[in-house]
Amino acid sequence: MKILVTGKGGREHALITALSESLEAHELFAWPGSDAIASLAKRVDAASLPELIAWMKSNAIDLCVAGEEAWLVKDEGLANMCEQAGIPCWGPYKEAAQLEASKAFAKHFLKRHNIPTASYTVCTNAEEARAALTEFPIVLKFDGLAAGKGVAVCLTREEAEEFITDVMEKRIFGAGNLVVESCLIGPELSVFASVCDDQYHILMPARDYKRIRDNDQGPNTGGMGAVASREIVTPEVLARIEREIVQPTVKGLIADGLRYRGFLYFGLMLTSSGPYIIEYNCRFGDPEAEAVMPMVRGDFANYVFQAAKGSLKPELLTFAEGWSICVISASAGYPASSRNGDVISGLGKVEGARVYHCGTKKNEAGQFATNGGRVLAVVANAATREEARAKAYAETDKINFEGMQLRSDIGQMHFD
Template sequence: MKILVTGKGGREHALITALSESPQKHELYAYPGSDAIASLATCVSAAGLPELIQWMKDNAVDLCVAGEEAWLVKDRGLANLCAEAGLPCWGPYKEAAQLEASKVFAKLFLQRHGIPTADFTVAKTAEEAKAALTEFPIVLKFDGLAAGKGVAVCPNREEAEAFIEDVLSKRVFGAGDLLIEKCLTGPEISIFVSVCDDQYQILMPARDYKRIRDNDEGPNTGGMGAVASRQLAPAELLARIEEEMVKPTVAGLQKDGLKYRGFLYFGIMLTPTGPQMLEYNCRFGDPEAEAVMPMVRGDFANYVFEAAKGSLKPELIEFAEGWSICLISASAGYPASSRSGDVISGLENVIDARVYHCGTRKNAEGQFETNGGRVLAVVAQGTTRQEARDKAYAESKKVTFDGLQRRSDIATLHFD
């Protein structure tokens, strides 16, 4: 089977690794891929989505797997174009991918289908937004895609108005409205679901850490680490999430005529009064994918292939017991900026963990160097959370580069 994965980061490196470890050996391709991914898959060049679709047709690709979110809503949509070409795609149609591409679309969907979520208002101008600041802390969300950085939890008016200016006056994320949302409290949990039309399967839960510094301080990032384990969600909690959130979402997609085949991420806050939906992502999370994918057992490639064709077969995969811990090493200046070109040392010394490349490239000497904000994910497993955590930190310390940023409290904060 020929499989192409769209994307170039750590999530895609993890997905391609899992596909490569399926029982049968498949021909793997990545668009655009990276120097690290090139060791597992052939990287494809294409001017845009139409050209990529033509390339897949010309090369008899059997399956397209959507990694990053942007391609799902770009042009006429990756899955839409694949369908027109008769190519199975594991990723939702553009219309359904608005659940991630538009925060306002998602909130209206949640409201329409009775799924628990925080109260909200929508502002089109800075003046409207500032007038809606009636309590603090307050959550502000840019309506469109912003690589995980378009959300701010503001403790006071000063910070809120500064974010409003960035979004609605300076337009740092581009055109789009601002969602103003009541601030919920409690630990967060990420629930991943394979959705295939009216069928679904709940996968291994995870938790990620968004802020750049320890104790969840500093600005939001794309994610500085993640924890994955079945033990994150007791059976009764998972049953409640399924009943109040997963089932109504799948039914709502069907009712609204939104075609969905792909991974669906439920970002959930566990409030004192029960779970509340924060957001949807229409693909696997990052860095949660790096934590979850090493726990997959079975035939992941055929699982995705069959689901993309319309038949969800949960029996094809299972998840290992224990814990998986992902630690992100970020570049100097991240998340406000990122520095590239710092040589990475020690990769060859990592022997008891996986390394997924989020933002690296090879220099003229063949050495890996930094090439993005989040640079590497080092991921280790263990029977207990402490065992996995100790292993992940021990292996991460072997890898260094100038300006490296790494949190020291992943898998302890929100547990102890």
């Protein structure tokens, strides 16, 4: 089977690795891919989404797997264009992908289908947003795609007004509204499901760490690490999440005529009143994918292929017992900026752990160097959380580059 994955980061590296480890050998392609991904999948040279669709059609691609979210809503939408070309796509259609592309769309969907979420106001300008600052802490969300950086949890009015200025006046993320919502309190949880029309399959839950520094201090990032395990929450809590959030979401999609085939991420807050949904992502999370994918057992490629064609087969997958810990290393200046070109050393010393490349590129000398904000994900699996955590950090310590940033409490905070 010929499979193409869209994207270039650590999530896509993890997905492509899992596809390469499926029961049968498949011919893998990536667009645009990366120098690290190129060791597993041939990179496709296409200047635009229409060019990619034409290339896939002429090269008889059997399956397209959506990694990055942006292509789902660009042009006519990746899945929509694949359908027109007769190519099965594991990724939702453009209309359904608005659940991630528009925070306001998602909040209206949640309210319409009585799914637990924080109260909110949609603001069209800075004046409206400032008027909506009635309590603190408060959460501000840019109503659009912002690579995981469009959300701010503001403890003070000063922090909130600074974010409003950046988003609504300086337009650092481009045009778009701002969602102002109440701040929910409790541990966060990431639940992933494969959704295929009216069918769904809940995968291994995870938890990520969004802020740059230990103890959840500093600005939000795309994620500085993640933990995955069946043991993160009790079966009773997971059953409640399924009953109150996952099932109503799938039913809501059907009721609204929104066709969905792909991974669906539920970003949750486990409050004292029960689970509430913070956000949807219309693809696998990052860095959660890097933590979850090494735990996948079975025929992942065939599982995704069958689901993309409309037949969800949970029996094709199982998940390993124990824990998976992912530690992200970030470049100097991240998340405000990122410094590229710093040579990475020690990659060849890593043993017994996986290394996924989030933002790297080979220099003229053939060495891997930094090429983005989040640079590498080191992932270790073990029977206990403590063992997995110790292994992930021991192997991360073997890697070095100038300006390297990482948290020291991944897999510890929110558990102790």
